[in-house]
Amino acid sequence: MIEVKNISKAFDGNQVLKDISITFERGKTNLIIGRSGSGKTVLLKSILGLFDIDEGEIWYNDRNLVQMSNKERKLLRSEIGMVFQGGALFDSVNVEGNVRFPLDMFTNMSGPEKIKRVQFCLDHVNIDRQAYKLYPSEISGGMQKRVAIARAIALNPKYLFCDEPNSGLDPETSTVIDQLIQALTKEFQMTTIINTHDMNSVIEIGESVLFISKGEKEWVGTNREILDSGNQKLDDFIFANKLYAQMKKGK
Numbered sequence: 001m002i003e004v005k006n007i008s009k010a011f012d013g014n015q016v017l018k019d020i021s022i023t024f025e026r027g028k029t030n031l032i033i034g035r036s037g038s039g040k041t042v043l044l045k046s047i048l049g050l051f052d053i054d055e056g057e058i059w060y061n062d063r064n065l066v067q068m069s070n071k072e073r074k075l076l077r078s079e080i081g082m083v084f085q086g087g088a089l090f091d092s093v094n095v096e097g098n099v100r101f102p103l104d105m106f107t108n109m110s111g112p113e114k115i116k117r118v119q120f121c122l123d124h125v126n127i128d129r130q131a132y133k134l135y136p137s138e139i140s141g142g143m144q145k146r147v148a149i150a151r152a153i154a155l156n157p158k159y160l161f162c163d164e165p166n167s168g169l170d171p172e173t174s175t176v177i178d179q180l181i182q183a184l185t186k187e188f189q190m191t192t193i194i195n196t197h198d199m200n201s202v203i204e205i206g207e208s209v210l211f212i213s214k215g216e217k218e219w220v221g222t223n224r225e226i227l228d229s230g231n232q233k234l235d236d237f238i239f240a241n242k243l244y245a246q247m248k249k250g251k
Helices: 040-048 070-077 095-106 111-124 141-152 171-188 199-205 232-238 242-250
Strands: 002-011 014-024 029-033 055-060 080-083 159-163 191-195 208-213 216-221
Touching: 002 040, 014 040, 014 055, 014 208, 029 040, 029 171, 029 199, 040 159, 040 191, 080 141, 095 111, 095 141, 111 141, 141 171, 159 171, 171 191, 171 199, 208 232, 216 232
Parallel strands: 014 216, 029 191, 029 208, 080 159, 159 191
Antiparallel strands: 002 014, 002 055, 208 216
16 A cells, blocks of 8 residues: 655745655556646656655655655665556566666676566466567567566566556557556556556546646546536546547437
8 A cells, every 4th residue: 555645845935746645556547647747757756756745745655755765765666666657677688687777786696586476477467488588679669568567576676656558558558558557566466656647547537536637636437427426627637538528418
């Protein structure tokens, strides 16, 4: 579980986050949504500790990130997996090497142990072993995202962060990635936080959805509640998409 308590963040006098409190639950896909410039990326980076907040607290279970020493933060980072927008695979390293990278960097595993772990992670994201020696440029965008997810879970993280994991993917592949992230979240009981603008993802896997507007928490609920939220700002955000406007009319 990750609990955010009354956090605020400003840059050069511009208030980007304003007194946000939210609990992200373990074993659930927790989504952050909002318009461009709403502050959702700053919120994600603040929770990760990439930005120091001005006020508030960020709790990883019973540990307050704000009060952690550098050593404690380093230990925490070993418990975090990250799926970056675009995948962010190393172009000059093959599939197997990309997943092995965090094991080389952060563990004392033996060579055979690393091979076993890499195979375990790639099997879990349905990557065929014939693809292990291929390079990112030789595989599809959807496969690249699956490899990125395999790398993110290589260290068996307690916490998984995904920044626009469906960026650049077609709707069918996006659904596959969504379902994969949700399945892994439940299997490994991770606290998963996903920053997205993809309404298909919200409807598909939004077990808990935080909508922020102009740096403030505007609405929290589930994918089952979101189409009937009664929140005008949220409706304006969702139903700017004609498909969801039609869904609303059809209810």
